[in-house]
Amino acid sequence: MDWSKENGLLIIPLVLGCFAVCWLMPSTRQRPRILGGLAALAAILMMQAMLLPPAGDYVRSVLFFVFAAAAVISAGLMITDRNPVYAALWFALVTLAVCGLFLLNAAPFLSASTIIVYAGAIIVTFLFVIMLAQQSGTATSYDQQPIQPLMASVGGFILLGALLFTLQEWGHIDGTSTSEHAEPGQFIALPKEIEPNPLSQAPHDNPHEIGSLRVLGRSLFGDYLFSVEIAGTVLLIATIGAIAIAPRRSQGTL
């Protein structure tokens, strides 16, 4: 019982959000969409109390709420939109909003490269494929119905719940146990007990340096060199596979 009292603040918005997404999914029956919208709004508002950032700069807080709300709402609309082209555009908005959050957290390179890779290349490719399949204005019936809306939303929200519980345990993000004053260059202050990686060769004494290109490069190609090399190898294998699958010109294709 204690457990449910402690974590009720997390469970109720999760259930509400799951219901809202299920309700808003496109379906053959006509439903009052406003009900789902209200449930989603209630879920977001309840969750917002949990994720309150430590009291900091006024402009920073406003920007954080603008970006965070844009990201969450666009993500919901992306899942529930009936038109795949609009869904791809909502996805682009989610990416841009998340990049705004990265910028607020003093990670300009991560933000810019996410825009280049996701918004600039991957979603453009999505749009390319969707546009090949569907002309604007033509009423196509396929791709308009979700296959398993209930299972998908429940699964997604269980995952989200697990993530939030872990974050709560780990980072004490309930707005009370973090230090009152955010470090310059960071939005949510790091919990006190987390030490910088002791094996890291990147300089970490200067908080203004966090997220700068120099420190990022030292960290990527010093501390995480092995992961970077593995990721590079996996990508290389994927490239070779794509070239192997592609039909030869002598086989009659372009």
Add this chain to the structure above:
Amino acid sequence: MFEQLINWFPEWARPFIMPMITIGIVLQVNLGVCSYLILLERKLSAWMQDRIGPNRVGPWGLLQPVADMLKLLLKEDVIPGHVNKFLYVLAPGISVFTTMLAFAVVPFGPVPRNLSATDGQFPYIIAPGVDLGLVFIFAVTSLAVYGIILGGWASNNKYSALGAMRASAQVVSYEIPLGMSVVGLALLTGSMSIEKILLHQVDAGILGWNIWFQPLACVIFFAAAMAEAQRLPFDLSECEQELVGGWHTEYSAMKWGLFFLGEYTHVITISFLTSILFFGGWHLPWIAEPDSQYLGSTLVKVLVLLTKSFAFIIVIQMLRWTIPRFRFDQLMGLAWKVLIPLATLNVVCVMIVKQFHLNEWWLLPMSAGLFLGAGLIGTQSSRPFARKTLEPVAEAHGHHAHAH
């Protein structure tokens, strides 16, 4: 020089004054310059094709841009009945917004060292001190393709959709050589900030301009940037002979005009970037040195940068009638088989020079060697390769006939 003006405002507003002034100046100049660049382009086209060109409005046709703009503003703004209205209206806005935003980190004059937002110095750049200026520009201009894609799709027209699809494939491909070409500059300078790259060249003098060390990167950058801007010879997305007008077929009046405002702003940005990254920005020996302090030296520096950029705009406009448009597979082949390997090899050369502490001048013969090598491979391998690829097809046809 603006200190009194800034002090007149309340304290919380002071950091916003200089950026506002700069944005206002850049926007106004850009709009004026864009309209006259169109006249210049028409005159240049006429000259290259042995025609006269526009000469009816005003002396030598100088008032033609004014008449054009009035026409665009007063013309009926048709929104066809079969389009997706929201995206149709949004697309030209995205096109202008992204290209204008990219100009925020491009310096257009001698940016003062140790600039602060409130000391009243004119910054000559909208957003000073962006550590990742180059990456920012690539991020923002990679979003410009949304204007084209959405415009083409929302028009609900086969020609528009074809143009939009060509544009999306082209922009995604050419982003890679564009990004790779400046990695060498970042390695040589040790920074991705456009201001720092400029200052690095200025301090080193004319023999320190990046063009001496990275001539190949300059060519790759220029070609890829023109492809990003959808300029001829890379304008397959709107080629008039096949696609009527491509993605802007269904657009009229000022919405159409906004697309072209975006394109010309992109051209201006490319020219500024090329002259800043590779040709020393506002530096010119003896006339505009970092320590030249004579009366009006700042103005001279701005003029030097503007002249260099103007020269590149002229080059872009002359290329329009010099190189014919590519075929689509040639376009993709150029990006994936030529520009990307060359840009990668160029980065490897810079890494070798930096790693073994060689003299930076080794990069000049290395770049020339890469360029000549690529040309040699291109000319020597193309004919046998074509024969080799054709033969199996003929053979397959033969077998087919034999089986019958």
